[in-house]
Amino acid sequence: MNPIGYVHRDRPDEDVKDRNIVSRVVLDTEFVEGLIGIEEFSHVYIIFWLNEFKTTTVKLKGHIFGKPEQPFVGVFATRSPIRPNLIGQTLVELIKCKENVLWVRGLDANNGTPVVDIKPYPDWERGKWIIVKEFRAPDWLQRINK
Amino acid sequence: MNPIGYVHRDRPDEDVKDRNIVSRVVLDTEFVEGLIGIEEFSHVYIIFWLNEFKTTTVKLKGHIFGKPEQPFVGVFATRSPIRPNLIGQTLVELIKCKENVLWVRGLDANNGTPVVDIKPYPDWERGKWIIVKEFRAPDWLQRINK
Numbered sequence: 221m222n223p224i225g226y227v228h229r230d231r232p233d234e235d236v237k238d239r240n241i242v243s244r245v246v247l248d249t250e251f252v253e254g255l256i257g258i259e260e261f262s263h264v265y266i267i268f269w270l271n272e273f274k275t276t277t278v279k280l281k282g283h284i285f286g287k288p289e290q291p292f293v294g295v296f297a298t299r300s301p302i303r304p305n306l307i308g309q310t311l312v313e314l315i316k317c318k319e320n321v322l323w324v325r326g327l328d329a330n331n332g333t334p335v336v337d338i339k340p341y342p343d344w345e346r347g348k349w350i351i352v353k354e355f356r357a358p359d360w361l362q363r364i365n366k
Numbered sequence: 367m368n369p370i371g372y373v374h375r376d377r378p379d380e381d382v383k384d385r386n387i388v389s390r391v392v393l394d395t396e397f398v399e400g401l402i403g404i405e406e407f408s409h410v411y412i413i414f415w416l417n418e419f420k421t422t423t424v425k426l427k428g429h430i431f432g433k434p435e436q437p438f439v440g441v442f443a444t445r446s447p448i449r450p451n452l453i454g455q456t457l458v459e460l461i462k463c464k465e466n467v468l469w470v471r472g473l474d475a476n477n478g479t480p481v482v483d484i485k486p487y488p489d490w491e492r493g494k495w496i497i498v499k500e501f502r503a504p505d506w507l508q509r510i511n512k
Contacts, residue, residue, distance in 0.1 A: 221367060221451045239491050251450060253426040256440035262502035264442075267453055280399040294402035296410075296484040304397060305367045305482045307413055309455065311489060311498060326496070336451045338442040341501060343457060345385050347508045350472070352457060353499055355487060356408035362493045 223334035224251045225320070227268065232331045239326040245335050247320040258338070259317040267337035268329050270306035278302050284364055291360045308333070311341055369480035370397045371466070373414065378477045385472040391481050393466040404484070405463045413483035414475050416452035424448050430510055437506045454479070457487055 225247035234241055245266060247255065258264065284290035284298070295303055312324040322338070343350040371393035380387055391412060393401065404410065430436035430444070441449055458470040468484070489496040 221453075224450050237491055239496065251426065251442075254440040254442045254450070256427050257437065257443040257504065258440060260502070260504040261443065263498050265455065267451075267455065280397065281402050291403065294400040294404060296397075296400045297403040297407065297486055299485060299489065303483060304370050304400070305413075307367075307453070307483045309411065309413065309485060311496065328491070337449060337453045339445060339455060340443055340503065341498065342503065343445065344503075344507050345383055345474070347510070349503070349508075350385065350457065351499070351501075352409050352487065353497070355497075356406070357486065357488065357490075357495070358403065358406040361490050362495075364493070 221269070221336055223269065223336060224248060225335045227327065227329045227331060227333040227335060229331040236328045236330055239328065242315055242323055242325045243327050245322040245324060245327070245338070247335070249320050252320040255317055255320070255322070258340070259314065261314055261340045263311060263341040264314050264324070265339040265341055266310050266312055266324065266327055266329070266335060267339065268308040269334045269336050270301045270303070270308045271334055272330065273302045273306055275304060275306060278304055290364065291358070367415070367482055369415065369482060370394060371481045373473065373475045373477060373479040373481060375477040382474045382476055385474065388461055388469055388471045389473050391468040391470060391473070391484070393481070395466050398466040401463055401466070401468070404468070404486070405460065407460055407486045409457060409487040410460050410470070411485040411487055412456050412458055412470065412473055412475070412481060413485065414454040415480045415482050416447045416454045417480055418476060419448045419452055421450060421452060424450055436510065437504070
């Protein structure tokens with residue numbers, strides 16, 4: 221797996237959890253043709269490599285934020301960046317695409333993060349969008365980190 | 367990057383594009399604790415490695431299905447399995463989880479495909495779900511492959 225580009229932020233100290241911030245995905249110029257038509261999508265998935273973390277420290281289960289009063293869950297039930305494979309994935313709003321640069325809103329990746337793929341949203345099959353409006357997810361997720 | 371498990375299908379000749387079919391993700395038993403709490407989610411992303419394809423054949427741009435009458439787009443505006451990095455990602459319905467096995471509906475991956483990550487749906491931040499109900503996507507996607 222090789223980077224196709226990198227995340228660029230105006231300020232390296234931006235709060236990446238602020239999903240209102242616009243950041244850029246700057247593709248290596250050799251991949252620019254891969255972006256043809258992407259501006260027809262309002263949203264895309266950015267797949268990135270969590271290069272600041274190490275798999276050697278993966279804990280398969282634990283309390284959220286390491287706090288005993290928080291739910292006890294497995295890593296695949298979380299978005300923890302410390303995972304068996306250091307893959308990050310975020311659905312973002314595509315604001316603009318110009319040449320090899322995408323301006324996106326809502327990317328929770330640090331400045332300099334390697335990007336490995338971009339995929340359109342939503343998925344589709346046989347002429348139908350696959351979007352999930354109705355879902356079930358644990359209540360505790362809405363209580364943490366407010 | 368290493369597999370955490372594999373896709374299992376009842377019949378190797380199943381039409382993987384039939385999103386009604388239930389298949390299994392069988393995790394290596396060493397990762398079973400990573401699944402604690404995952405059954406609280408009705409939907410998850412399965413991230414897999416498109417090991418049947420080769421990056422040496424990547425075309426960054428082209429007509430959909432290679433047909434001149436189809437739209438001409440870049441690879442990142444498609445879900446083509448032949449991509450600069452062979453990452454597949456599909457949002458599926460999680461039917462059941464028992465020990466190291468997930469039963470999922472809608473996974474468009476072939477029997478034996480290596481799975482590299484599982485992530486919960488939807489994304490969230492500060493107590494709010496991040497779901498995208500309103501989006502813009504090209505019309506031609508609803509015309510192809512019906």
